Amino acid sequence: GAVVSQHPSWVICKSGTSVKIECRSLDFQATTMFWYRQFPKQSLMLMATSNEGSKATYEQGVEKDKFLINHASLTLSTLTVTSAHPEDSSFYICSVLWGQQETQYFGPGTRLLVL
Amino acid sequence: EDQVTQSPEALRLQEGESSSLNCSYTVSGLRGLFWYRQDPGKGPEFLFTLYSAGEEKEKERLKATLTKKESFLHITAPKPEDSATYLCAVQGPGANSKLTFGKGITLSVRP
Numbered sequence: 382g383a384v385v386s387q388h389p390s391w392v393i394c395k396s397g398t399s400v401k402i403e404c405r406s407l408d409f410q411a412t413t414m415f416w417y418r419q420f421p422k423q424s425l426m427l428m429a430t431s432n433e434g435s436k437a438t439y440e441q442g443v444e445k446d447k448f449l450i451n452h453a454s455l456t457l458s459t460l461t462v463t464s465a466h467p468e469d470s471s472f473y474i475c476s477v478l479w480g481q482q483e484t485q486y487f488g489p490g491t492r493l494l495v496l
Numbered sequence: 497e498d499q500v501t502q503s504p505e506a507l508r509l510q511e512g513e514s515s516s517l518n519c520s521y522t523v524s525g526l527r528g529l530f531w532y533r534q535d536p537g538k539g540p541e542f543l544f545t546l547y548s549a550g551e552e553k554e555k556e557r558l559k560a561t562l563t564k565k566e567s568f569l570h571i572t573a574p575k576p577e578d579s580a581t582y583l584c585a586v587q588g589p590g591a592n593s594k595l596t597f598g599k600g601i602t603l604s605v606r607p
Contacts, residue, residue: 424597487539
């Protein structure tokens with residue numbers, strides 16, 4: 382399977398600031414990456430699909446101006462949470478689409494706490 | 497809209513006590529049903545993909561099965577290290593490979 386990393390693994394920030402989270406595919410070139418958000422004891426909720434070289438596709442209800450996604454290379458996608466507020470505190474996880482069977486392999490996640 | 501329901505929400509087993517986790521799904525044209533394991537504070541780890549009713553896959557103490565309406569993850573003689581949350585997800589017919597996840601089943605195995 383694919384190996385995926387995320388950075389940082391956790392971040393604490395003040396309300397109103399912006400936070401950037403990186404997702405890297407370490408062992409293959411990922412055309413498609415996904416960004417999810419997971420609240421405690423809840424399901425993974427897809428936020429957006431990130432395609433290299435094109436604009437991300439956002440799920441209904443996700444503010445594209447608040448959650449900026451950039452997939453500038455085949456190994457890196459970034460999620461920027463702009464003007465973060467306490468309700469944005471969550472566990473953010475990325476995944477890459479790998480192989481002919483289109484299996485998603487996930488990164489280790491980034492815990493965001495907005496004070 | 498694709499829907500995935502997992503039950504029970506939590507399951508506590510004694511080491512060696514076999515059991516099954518259920519995943520019921522509704523999807524218009526299943527492309528794949530996925531099982532993942534998630535440890536606390538970590539991302540999901542891929543376990544299995546099932547594509548058609550009647551298909552079965554095994555890995556160590558885990559065995560996944562699929563019908564037209566549900567999937568089961570059978571755990572045989574579990575060990576404490578099998579304690580985790582097990583997530584089920586379905587992939588519908590769209591071209592974008594999106595997954596719809598259930599809430600997961602938290603398994604605790606006591607020594």
